Amino acid sequence: MKTALIHDWLPFMGGAERVLTNFLELYPNSPVYTTICNRERLDGPLKDADIRVSSLQKGKKNIENHRKLFPFMPTAMENFDLNEYDVVLSSSSSVAKGVITNPNTMHMCYCHSPMRYGWEFSYEYASKMAGGSKIKNKVLGYFLSGMRLWDNVSADRVDYFIANSENVARRIWKHYRRESVVIHPPVRCGLFKPSEVDEDYFLILSRLQEYKRIDVAIEAFNKSGLPLVIIGDGPDRDKLEKMANSNVKFLGRQPDEVIKDYYAKCRGFIFPGEEDFGITPLEAQASGRPVVAYAKGGALETVIADVTGVFFEEQTEESLNKAIKRFETMNFDKNEIRKHAEKFDESIFKSKIDTYVNKCYMEFKEEKHWEVIRGE
Structure with missing residues (x-):
């Protein structure tokens, strides 16, 4: 089973990047496709991973403000050639789920959130970005309408959705009309330990x-x-x-x-x-x-x-x-x-992900997904 991992962007480490790290530990030979990457700011397995960036990086060592590239990210994701893979596992809160795969490739999306700035949080984002300008706010409104269309269409490219919470599962259904299973993100319980020292802050x-x-x-x-x-x-x-x-x-x-x-x-x-x-x-x-x-x-x-x-x-x-x-x-x-x-430890997370990926891949190979499409 040849697997590729997809991630929105890698400017620094955060919660979503910890999920990607667990994916890489499960599938250590998998390349990571992403729009931009600041490798010096990554740690763990991601530091030395096979990371393949889009043309948006343009040879630059670091991208300080990846958000300014957002209008070009959907196209950047669509330009990745993933035809050689049996399984594509995307980690997405934005554009990663929009990659294009062929009918023989199973695409499973671990969804941290439907695109926040495209849907119910769009008013807050637009207001801040416009900075009080009515003209900018109007232009942003048109842009975000276009992003909602792309976001909805790209959701149809996913064969199986995993939601990171019941909250996100409800939002996936609301915006994409797609069902999902819930697997909560991993906590590095081995890193954190209780202390007998109680300080006053x-x-x-x-x-x-x-x-x-x-x-x-x-x-x-x-x-x-x-x-x-x-x-x-x-x-x-x-x-x-x-x-x-x-x-x-x-x-x-x-x-x-x-x-x-x-x-x-x-x-x-x-x-x-x-x-x-x-x-x-x-x-x-x-x-x-x-x-x-x-x-x-x-x-x-x-x-x-x-x-x-x-x-x-x-x-x-x-x-x-x-x-x-x-x-x-x-x-x-x-x-x-x-x-x-x-109960949320990363060992439990990895076990659940591995079990679900293998289960869905067997179904996919047996063409049960075609039976659903044909209504059989």
Whole structure:
């Protein structure tokens, strides 16, 4: 079974890249096709993987702002020749699922999310990108309409969908009218360990982008005066640093050794955004630490109310601070929190993926998919 792996882009390591790493560990001889790659910013098996980039890289060593290339990415994906492969496994939150395969190749898509900026989150993205310009907003509206058409058409190229959460499975059905199985993303439980040291700070680990709603957390901690450590970088960092008081500390991007130490010793992990799944709350729980999470999206599938964390109902300073005050009156069991996270361990993830890929490939070879198409 000759396999190829497809990924939207590889500018740096993140949750989706950890999924791709697990795919590569399952299928170590598989090449990785992607639009752009900053290899120096990758780690683990991806560092030395056979990564094949599109023409968008144009010989450049690094691409600092891959988002500006987005209008050209659908075509870049369609230009990859994948005819030699028996199985194509795409890891997609955007364009990766749009690769073209022949009728003898099974295409399975692990969907982190239907294209966020194409569907229900498009209004937020368009408003930010337009910067208040009515003309730009109108032009972006036409562009995003075109992207929705392509996104919907490209979904039909996938033979089997895997959703990373029940939340994403509902969105796949809503936007593509396709069924999917749910296999939650992997947590590196072996990396994170509980600590007996309890330090007096709350923690955020996140890409600093608008939809992550780090601003809500900063407003809440500005008012409460409690210490907050923020690890991560992104386009909103300058704006967020300017609005933060001295009790909020920004550390930027940090290596795993530093991150796991901060996870293990924090009072609790703050998760203020609505994510399709969200791996960081589970990393915190693998470290034995409870989570204060916004009660929407994937967090509802990974945090157990009053056992491994607490929820807040509205993305406001008042709602978050109310939840933190309740959090401070509660006692949490580190071992119980850790055991919950272990249900999402990467060993379980890889076993489920391998089993499902083999099952579907056998069906595909036996042409059961043709029976469905013919209505037999």
